[in-house]
Amino acid sequence: MIRYRNGPLLTRDAVAHSSAVYAGGSDRLVAAYCANRHVTRCVREKIAQTFLNLDRLPKEFLDGYERPRYGPEGGRGGGEEGGGVERGEGRGEGREGEEGVERGGGGGDERVWNEVRDRLLDPYHSPLTAENLRNLPEAFVLTANHDPLRDDGWLYAVRLKEADNRVTHYNAETGFHGMFSFVGTLPEVQPMFAEITGFIRANL
Numbered sequence: 353m354i355r356y357r358n359g360p361l362l363t364r365d366a367v368a369h370s371s372a373v374y375a376g377g378s379d380r381l382v383a384a385y386c387a388n389r390h391v392t393r394c395v396r397e398k399i400a401q402t403f404l405n406l407d408r409l410p411k412e413f414l415d416g417y418e419r420p421r422y423g424p425e426g427g428r429g430g431g432e433e434g435g436g437v438e439r440g441e442g443r444g445e446g447r448e449g450e451e452g453v454e455r456g457g458g459g460g461d462e463r464v465w466n467e468v469r470d471r472l473l474d475p476y477h478s479p480l481t482a483e484n485l486r487n488l489p490e491a492f493v494l495t496a497n498h499d500p501l502r503d504d505g506w507l508y509a510v511r512l513k514e515a516d517n518r519v520t521h522y523n524a525e526t527g528f529h530g531m532f533s534f535v536g537t538l539p540e541v542q543p544m545f546a547e548i549t550g551f552i553r554a555n556l
Contacts, residue, residue, distance in 0.1 A: 359500050361530035367500055374477065375468035384464045390472075392460035396420070403480050408510045409503060480508045485515040492520045492551045496527030496544075522547045 358364060368385035375381075384390045400406070406414060475482035491512055495505040502523075509521035524531070524544040534541045
C-alpha cells in the first residue's frame with residue numbers, strides 16, 4: 353500500500369473502512385484507521401522489524417517512500433508516524449468528531465489498539481501476522497501491481513518461502529484489485545486468470 357494506495361476498485365480508505373468494520377463491528381473507528389492511529393508507536397516499531405519488514409520488498413516498490421521517524425507516544429517525531437508517507441501527499445488527520453481520532457498527537461491511540469488488536473492480529477484474518485508459518489500446504493500467492501494490498505501479499509509470500517514452504521508467487525504486472533471480475537471482458541485479465549487455473553490443474 354505504499355505506491356498504489358488508491359487502486360481502480362479498492363482505495364486505501366476503503367481498506368481502512370473494511371478493517372474497522374471487521375475489527376469493531378461498525379465504522380465508528382474509521383477515522384482512527386485512516387489517520388493510522390489504530391496502532392501504537394511501540395507496536396509499529398515491532399512489526400516493522402518482523403512481518404511488515406519492508407526490506408523484504410523489491411527496491412522499486414519503495415520508490416518515493418519515506419520511512420517513518422518515530423517520536424514519543426502521542427506526539428510527532430519529525431515525520432508522519434506509522435506506515436510512512438509518499439512524497440508530495442497530504443497528511444490526513446481524520447474526520448473531526450469521529451471516535452478514535454488520536455488524543456494529543458500522532459503516536460497511536462492505545463485505547464483503540466487494545467480494542468482491535470486481537471482481531472487484527474488473528475492469523476485467520478491476516479495470515480501475514482502469524483508467528484509460525486512452517487509446515488503449511490503448498491501455496492499459490494497472487495499479487496497485483498496496482499492493488500493497494502500488493503505489498504502485504506508479497507511479504508506473505510516471502511515469509512512462506514523463508515519458512516521452507518513450497519510457494520508459487522505470481523505478480524500480475526498490470527493487475528489490480530478485483531480484476532477477475534473482468535474475465536471475459538478485458539483480454540488483459542485472461543492470462544492472469546490462467547496462472548491460477550494452471551496451478552490448480554497441476555496440483556489437484
